[in-house]
Amino acid sequence: MSAISEHVVNPFADISTNIETNDFFSIDDEGDAWSDAHANFLSSLSESETQDLLKCSRRMDLKSRDHLFRAGDRSNDVYIVAGGCIRLFQVSSTGKETILWFSFPGEIFGMAELWRGSNRQIYAVANEATQVYSIRRKDFTNFLGAHPEAAMKAISILSARVRALGHALVGLASDNVETRVARLLVRLAAVSSGTRCxxxxxxxxxxxxxxxxxxxxxxxxxxxxxxxxxxxxxxxxIGAVRTVSHHFHIVQPDHLRRLLQLSAA
Amino acid sequence: MSAISEHVVNPFADISTNIETNDFFSIDDEGDAWSDAHANFLSSLSESETQDLLKCSRRMDLKSRDHLFRAGDRSNDVYIVAGGCIRLFQVSSTGKETILWFSFPGEIFGMAELWRGSNRQIYAVANEATQVYSIRRKDFTNFLGAHPEAAMKAISILSARVRALGHALVGLASDNVETRVARLLVRLAAVSSGTRCxxxxxxxxxxxxxxxxxxxxxxxxxxxxxxxxxxxxxxxxIGAVRTVSHHFHIVQPDHLRRLLQLSAA
DNA sequence: GCGCCTTTGTCGTCCAGATGACAAAGTAAG
DNA sequence: CTTACTTTGTCATCTGGACGACAAAGGCGC
Structure with a gap:
């Protein structure tokens, strides 16, 4: 009991210590931020945490192109992708669509709107046949309160999103289209490689x-x-990528990465 | 004791309830996200929380253009602006500088890099003579663990940053320069109006x-x-803004806002 | 006051990429 | 197999805004 209580008092202590003692630092923060932001929230939970969370969730099945929510909807839920892929995008006043994120299985999304409780500003649609768990705001905040490690994980995902979006902004402001496309493919390959081709x-x-x-x-x-x-x-x-049944393969990853280094020089 | 302990178990309960019962929803999420992300973290803390946090902080005085940290530095601290203004920016490989954020008095920054503990990817320099409180990572995470409301506040600031950056991305992708400038001025006026002209x-x-x-x-x-x-x-x-000793005044706020609406149509 | 450095105003010139317009190739549903 | 719709490939055209270059103002330290 005392151990648990202390844990509750400082849920962040362990992680913070881990970081302190970690001597390895990656060079590719942009890639890291992407990967971290795409972290599998669900599988990072313990068995009992997963049960706690899912027992108050509602499972939804979406067909390709189904809307999960639209701009203007009240933000009452967070979602976790069970399978498939969700496209999160915003539509500018000129009708131009900007995709902010793809959420893959295990990822949590809809978090950033929760705390202010304003209306959704973005659209979420199924990019293919997709299953999601929907969790009501109150249940989710209760869950986070009761499970500090999960709260910690949520914070680190938000942090990674902040960094990833910052990188996206810099890239948009300073790279040309070819660089942006190439970088996107490399990033997407990294996060989608879990699902076997x-x-x-x-x-x-x-x-x-x-x-x-x-x-x-x-x-x-x-x-x-x-x-x-x-x-x-x-x-x-130039032989950097090839098309294989509806998706891309990066033929020589190093080739493309070198191209990115080059454009960076 | 039981009250406190319950509070620790669910630090988010109160806020969540507040949101549920709040019937007012703003239309200008972009502006809201900006303001929320610029929230005065320090003044949102209670007297005792402030003391707890500041007693493990180190005050630093920076002259205009002093660097607080650079890309490549280890991320060991978070900072809170006491007075002045900090410019947070990233430098692309081509040498182009992209400003991600200005931090005003009371704001906390450097949070997003804390959890992964990677090297800084951004630069922080004093935009003018500036004082900041520097707090070591471990002290800060301890503080958040011990003060759930503060942790909640930190999460909501990160969330607002996520939304603000999303808006910035959409704006950069779809608005022209005049619109972006005008919108920037309106936003900046909103967050800087606290300090009297x-x-x-x-x-x-x-x-x-x-x-x-x-x-x-x-x-x-x-x-x-x-x-x-x-x-x-x-x-x-066109009489939308005028220059007054080193800074701008938006002559007719509605005029400029209408211009933004117009460009949005 | 006098230099020195930073910031602004304003030119051309040039080009990456937006836009529009079609035809061809997929793909999906009947 | 046929019809209808979505996605690609590839033109030719146009332009917002980047870039380079300089002169004119400010500021500021001495």
Whole structure:
């Protein structure tokens, strides 16, 4: 009991200590921020935490293109992706769509709007057939209060999102379209590599296992569809990527990464 | 004791209830996210919390342009602005500077890097003579563990940052320079209006009480210095803003807001 | 006061990428 | 197999805004 109570008093102590003693520091913060922000919240929970959370959740099945919520809806829930993929985007006044995030299985989303309780400003639609757990705000905040490690995890995911968005902003302000496309593919390959690629996979390739139209890519990096098309054609021509049944394979990851280093020089 | 202990078990209960019963929802989420993200962390703490936090802090005095930290530094501290203004920016590989945030008195910054403990990816420099409190990571995480309401506040600030950055991304991807400049001025006026404008103030005007060079503005909105100069000249010509001893006044706030609505239509 | 450095105003010039317009190729549902 | 819709590939055209270059103002330390 005393151990538990102390834990509650400082849920952050362990993590903080871990960091202090960790001597390894990665160079690629942008990639790290992406990966961290895409962290699998669900699987980071313990068995009992998962049960606690899911018992107050409601499972929903979405068909491809179903809307989970729209701008203007009240933000009453957070969601966890069970399977599939959710596209989170905003529509500017000119009708232009900007994709802010893709949420993959295990990821939590809808968190950032919870605390102010304002209306949703973004849209969430299923990018393919998708299952999500929906958790009411109150249940979720109760859960976080009762499970400090989970709260800690939530904070670190939000932090990673902040850093990832910061990088996105810098990239949009200073990189050209080809660089942005290439970087996106590398990042997506990193986070989607968990789900195994079924089709013709060649050793050494990286699989970007997300179904993306050129329009999606354009909306992700703030470019026009046509420019993305021709950029991809170019990347294909120089042998950096190839198309395998509806998705991309990065033929030589190092090739593409070197291209990114180069554009950075 | 039992009351306290229950509070610790669910630090989020109160806030969550407040939100549930709140029937007012603002329309301008972008502005709200900005304001929330600029929330005065320090003054939101109770007397005893403030003391707890500041007693393990170190006060630092910075001259204008002093660097607080640079990209590459270890992230060992969070900071709270006591007075002045801190500019947080990132430098792209091409040398282009992108300003991610200005931190005003009471604001906390450096939080997002804390949890992963990677090296800083951004620069923090004093925009003018500035005083900050520096708090070591471990002390800060201990503090958050011991003060759940403060942890809650920290989460809501991070959430607001996520939303504000999302809006910034959408704006950068879809608005032209004039719109971005105008919106920036309106936002800055909102958050800087706390500090009273000394110089020639005319009734009805909004004061953007931050010293900004055109270059700063350019770095904030991802544009070139020249374009910002001519855009400001234009805004001045149409009577939307005027320059008062080193800073701007928004002559007719509604005029500028209408201009934003217009560009949005 | 006098230099020195930073910030602004204002030119051309140039180009990455937006936009519009179609045809061709997929894909999905009947 | 057919029809209808979505997604791609590829033009040709146009432009917002980047970039370079300088002169004119400010500020500021001495």
């Amino acid at each position: 079924c089709a013709g996979y060649t050793e050494g390739e990286l699989c970007v296992n997300v179904r993306l139209t050129h329009q999606d890519i354009a909306n992700l990096i703030g470019a026009s569809r046509q420019t993305v098309s021709s950029t991809l054609a170019h990347l294909r021509k | 000394c110089a020639g103030y005319t009734e009805g005007e909004l004061c953007v009480n931050v010293r900004l060079t055109h270059q700063d503005i350019a770095n904030l909105i991802g544009a070139s210095r020249q374009t910002v100069s001519s855009t400001l000249a234009h805004l001045r010509k």
